Amino acid sequence: MLNFSRWAVAAILLPLVIGVLCAVPTFLPEATVAHLPRFMQTRVNLGLDLAGGSHLLLEASTQDVAKQRLTNMEEQVRTELRRQDPRIAIGDISSRDGKLSFMVRDPAQVDAAVERIRPLTQGAGLTGQRDFNVEVVNSSTIVVTPTDAGIANAVKSAMEVATEVIRKRIDEMGTREPTIQQQGDNRIVVQVPGLQDPKALKDLLGQTAKLEFKLVDTTANPAEVAQGRAPVGSEVLPYPGNPSGVPLIAVRRQVMVSGEDLTDATQGFDQNNQAIVNIRFNGSGGRKFGQVTSQNVNKPFAIILDGKVLSAPNINEPILGGSAQVSGSFTVESANQLAIALRSGKLPVALTVVEERTVGPGLGADSIRAGLIASIIAVVAVAAFMFVSYGRFGVYANIAVAINVAVILGVMGMLGATLTLPGIAGFVLTIGTAVDANVLIYERIREERRRGRGVVQAIEFGYKEASRTIFEANVTHAIAGGIMLALGSGPVKGFAIVLLIGIATSVFTAVTFTRLLVARWVRTHRPTEIHI
């Protein structure tokens, strides 16, 4: 047991050397690390609580997605039944309780209607289910019900698009190294380190950025509009900046041009030096915009963002060039934000911030300093205690702990793990528990010596018997750590990562590595008595 072959020695030392080397880049300046080859760039990332920054958890409403899908379906059904010959007349359309139902006026056409609607549905999932079920009830009413698989599919694709849109928006803001990940079915985690002002970020993420241009309904009776009623074919929308004082306005339901036809959006200034957003349409959007504006000269149109009217300027002359200005009571900052949001596309679903954690860079730096000081004091105190308790063997344990700390950092660097404040606590705790393995071994050696075993035999027995206990104890400890990693969020996870890596590496350094040190000493000195 105390004899190590050359190969065994190499096999023990090599991973330790690699581990320690991987820890080095963490302590080098970032610029230096960037010059190193790819496999050497094993830096430990600092968590937001240490680096400062914002963590946002955004949630999409699945109900919204379902509702929107139903509205789209209604639109599709209408056009489909109207489009072809023979035209099928329907009535009594309702989309209550999450399903769409309507009556076919001519009972003879019911089957034909079903035949035409069926192709509008699509396969969903692997079970051969469709995304909508089409049924006939009461012989003349057709009910279109979304299936669960269909809704799940729709949410999934909406979330994929939303994640992409958010990534674009944050990239446009020019922040460095953001993390954007989908979590669960309908959530997105956004982590932006080193951000000074998360307000701008949240404002940006909160915008759906659905931009529409609609004509203002000038025929509407202002008194009725003030009460929220609009003529047929029009709707009342909020208009916070309405010069007439009433924060409402009636606009035509029909969309002139929508944000989908945008190709570019930039912040600029108008002739009065007010902040505006310059937009540019693609070919078809430009044509549509030109056409409507030429037909409606001297009438106002509304610029609508996320269901709210920003402004309702007058069409003084036809706008033909395919570009336009969006005005409203913007500041330079808010105009710039809108431009970013418009450029990155509209969010398919509204997102709300359900959790936010922001740490200022000052506190992060304080935490790092405090954590570092605490770790150093902990190491010194534990090392001194081990030395006065076990002498030479205590020194071996201390070397093992020192290497262990470096190896944990190295492994974290290799895995690209993140060090958080609770992670530092995990470190300090690992220092405490790592020596536990050595304490177990050394106490066992003391015991075996007291029972009269010789030096070599006592050491062999100490390592052998204690190893089993250490293994058992660490398995159970790892169970707790694994559960923390699986279920924990944020701080708990950061702690669990360090704990688990620490358990794995400490068994290796505290048992195998110290045995190597002890064996070398015993072989070269052949002691007949040991101080332990």
Place this chain on the structure above:
Amino acid sequence: MKLLKLVPDNTNIGFVAMRKWAFALTALLTVLAVGATAYKGLNMGVDFVGGLMIEAKFPQAVETDKVRSVIGGLNVGESSLQQFGDPKTVQIRLPLPEQGGAGAANAVVEKTRLAMEQQFPGVTFSRYDTVSGKVSGELVQTGVLAVMLAVIGIAIFSWFRYEWQFGVSTFVAIMHDVLMTLGFFAVTQLEFDLNIVAAVLTIVGYSINDKMVIDDRIRENMRKYRKMDMKSLIDLSVNETLPRTVMTSVTILLALGALLLFGGHVLRGFTAAMMLGVVVGTYSSIYVSSSLLISLGLTPAASEKRAAKKSYAGNAERVGPRDDGARP
């Protein structure tokens, strides 16, 4: 050089003889802890109840009452303030606005920031958290689930590995540790947040580590001294492992003490929980789990039957009388 030995050689404390008293004391303390938790409740952080938490750092020491009156005039709901760490830092808790979602929470933070900057020039918000009620509910659920799974998972592990008595005694001892920690937080009214869940899980991990070492020794001695009665056997095992138990507790307390004094205010609650857990966990290893084995009727014979079945005969050469005191 004379080496430090915290526990003298051949210490023999009659732990088992004291177990009735210990059980009574443990039961009393546990009931008190549960009672305190039920009666006083835990000072839940925003992680678990939802809301807005702002940590404000002032250039010089401030009176919380002054800050309270400034925030009181903002109409942002009922605030609760607490000095945090040092006299320059104040933690402000506010309810989340019921409507308006993310933007509304933003507005509250901005409003508070403006008002505070006016009254106390140089103040900065070093961190703030907003957690919605929905998310906090989930965090409570996963937190409770994590602790329960850990306790049950570990109990099952030690049941499979040893006899069922070990599983039960471990389970009881760990529940005791968890309840005592909760009681500590109820009595001190320290903030109970996500970090504390990590601390509780670590206490569970540490405590089980400690129990495994003693249980392992009990098993070993059961194979070694088949004729010894259970009480002496457990006393022997606990005493044999006592130097290690004390050494490890002291090293970990040293490390945690450094963290408590120098690790900064954010981790203070976490570290306090851990230190308490180490003390409680060590106590329960000796008094709750080991002594409970006797009450659960563990006998060497029962263990032998199982050992034989599993052909886990152990080290035959070690079976025999103890040769204490003999020197080579």
